[in-house]
Amino acid sequence: MKHVIVVGGGAAGMMAAVSAAGEGARVTLLEQNEKTGKKIFITGKGRCNLTNACEKDAFFEHMISNGKFLYSAFSKLDNRAVMSFFENAGCRLKKERGERVFPVSDHAYDVTDALGRQMEKKKVKVCLRSPVAEILTETVTAAGSGNGVMAGDRIKPRVVTGVRLTDGRVLRGDAVILATGGKSYASTGSTGDGYRFAMEAGHTIKEIRPALVPFTVLESWCMEMQGLSLKNVAVLLKSGKKRIYEGFGEMLFTHFGVSGPLILTASSYYVKKYYGMPVELHIDLKPALSVEQLDGRLLRDFEENKNRQFKNVLEGLLPAKMIPVIVKLSGIMPEKRVNEITRQERNALIECLKNLTMTVTGTRGFEEAIITQGGVSVKEINPSTMESKLVKGLYFAGEVLDLDAMTGGFNLQIAWSTGYLAGISAAAEGV
Numbered sequence: 001m002k003h004v005i006v007v008g009g010g011a012a013g014m015m016a017a018v019s020a021a022g023e024g025a026r027v028t029l030l031e032q033n034e035k036t037g038k039k040i041f042i043t044g045k046g047r048c049n050l051t052n053a054c055e056k057d058a059f060f061e062h063m064i065s066n067g068k069f070l071y072s073a074f075s076k077l078d079n080r081a082v083m084s085f086f087e088n089a090g091c092r093l094k095k096e097r098g099e100r101v102f103p104v105s106d107h108a109y110d111v112t113d114a115l116g117r118q119m120e121k122k123k124v125k126v127c128l129r130s131p132v133a134e135i136l137t138e139t140v141t142a143a144g145s146g147n148g149v150m151a152g153d154r155i156k157p158r159v160v161t162g163v164r165l166t167d168g169r170v171l172r173g174d175a176v177i178l179a180t181g182g183k184s185y186a187s188t189g190s191t192g193d194g195y196r197f198a199m200e201a202g203h204t205i206k207e208i209r210p211a212l213v214p215f216t217v218l219e220s221w222c223m224e225m226q227g228l229s230l231k232n233v234a235v236l237l238k239s240g241k242k243r244i245y246e247g248f249g250e251m252l253f254t255h256f257g258v259s260g261p262l263i264l265t266a267s268s269y270y271v272k273k274y275y276g277m278p279v280e281l282h283i284d285l286k287p288a289l290s291v292e293q294l295d296g297r298l299l300r301d302f303e304e305n306k307n308r309q310f311k312n313v314l315e316g317l318l319p320a321k322m323i324p325v326i327v328k329l330s331g332i333m334p335e336k337r338v339n340e341i342t343r344q345e346r347n348a349l350i351e352c353l354k355n356l357t358m359t360v361t362g363t364r365g366f367e368e369a370i371i372t373q374g375g376v377s378v379k380e381i382n383p384s385t386m387e388s389k390l391v392k393g394l395y396f397a398g399e400v401l402d403l404d405a406m407t408g409g410f411n412l413q414i415a416w417s418t419g420y421l422a423g424i425s426a427a428a429e430g431v
Helices: 011-022 040-046 056-061 067-076 079-088 109-121 193-200 220-225 261-274 291-304 323-330 343-354 410-429
Strands: 003-007 026-030 063-065 093-096 100-103 125-127 132-139 158-165 170-172 175-178 205-211 215-217 229-239 242-253 257-259 279-284 356-363 371-376 394-396
Touching (some): 003 011, 003 158, 011 026, 011 410, 056 067, 063 067, 063 261, 063 371, 067 410, 079 093, 079 410, 132 193, 158 175, 193 205, 220 323, 242 261, 261 279, 261 356, 291 343, 343 356
Parallel strands (some): 003 026, 003 175
Antiparallel strands (some): 132 158, 158 170
8 A cells, every 4th residue: 555645734735635545545644734724714715715617618718827737637626526526525515706616604614624524534644733844755776776865866766755854753655745835825834845845856946926916006095095995897907018917806905005806816917927017007997888978977977066066076986985086186176166177177087087097016925915826847747647757756736836827716726636636646656
């Protein structure tokens, strides 16, 4: 019976442990925290958007980095299979707007409990408070024996022999699955150790950056709307004439800039190629109305309130918190009577409403990022097995890999799919 060691007890790690044990392997899962699934508990604002029920083609349209690499893993455990897995494990599911899938209970712990029950059923040995210090490998000689070197040694060929824990204990295994997560939300255990382990094994790490993360902006008036949430707005992110991202949905103004689902998705496209560069964010506050239709709406509102001051006639058009900002940006005097507003001034107001523009200066850090973009280069991983091409018996799963997607359950699906494939491969092909 092969012994598979899983390093990391998050979504990918638990799925890897369950699938490896399901193939008949003896599995030990090592988690440095006091419990498994800590990051799962905070996903979807504590509700856990565990996958997305869209069609396969639509799923891959939501991938941002290295979508083609995921084809094999997704074919082994796709979103429908994930839903069946959790339903069969006693976690009832429901679909919401955008095909997002949640537990019926709206509690993330139902997801972790389902995984816990499956690990217990398949006799996975879970070792909590067990941080790993290094992955152990040995160099294979021509005769097939080894001389016991650490993973940092670049002599080839090499094979995994186990792990060394921070307390000095050595655990031997036939295969090791690294499912350590990225660097976002370090409080959940995603401290970036997996990147160090991978580098010591000779792997290339694509630059890691915070992704699905709020934007910081230059304009101070943005902060005046702190706490204001807008629904059904359209955004365009641009660098000069280059369109980086266009989308429609919900956003939020904060004390440092902007956030919300629409902005988080935009951030991943920004981080991919424009990280740290100032770009323009254009917001259409009234995307359902053309310029002509909006002008007609304003003319009607102005006619009904022709003797009122400009600052007092936008209540039906904008949230109260936004009105002083739009009034200021329009250049129209707040106390000006509506019947005195010129066509040129009205056009300036329409420009504010249809093209509210701010300068994105960067993003918040890893502590506020939902995921990490970058990670272990997928060129050095076999997509059909999740095994390292450099070290026999070393597998990777989840956020530690250079794979990421938009919000909506897609990133957890990456974890489930890669974890499942790494698990069955490690159990079947371990040294």
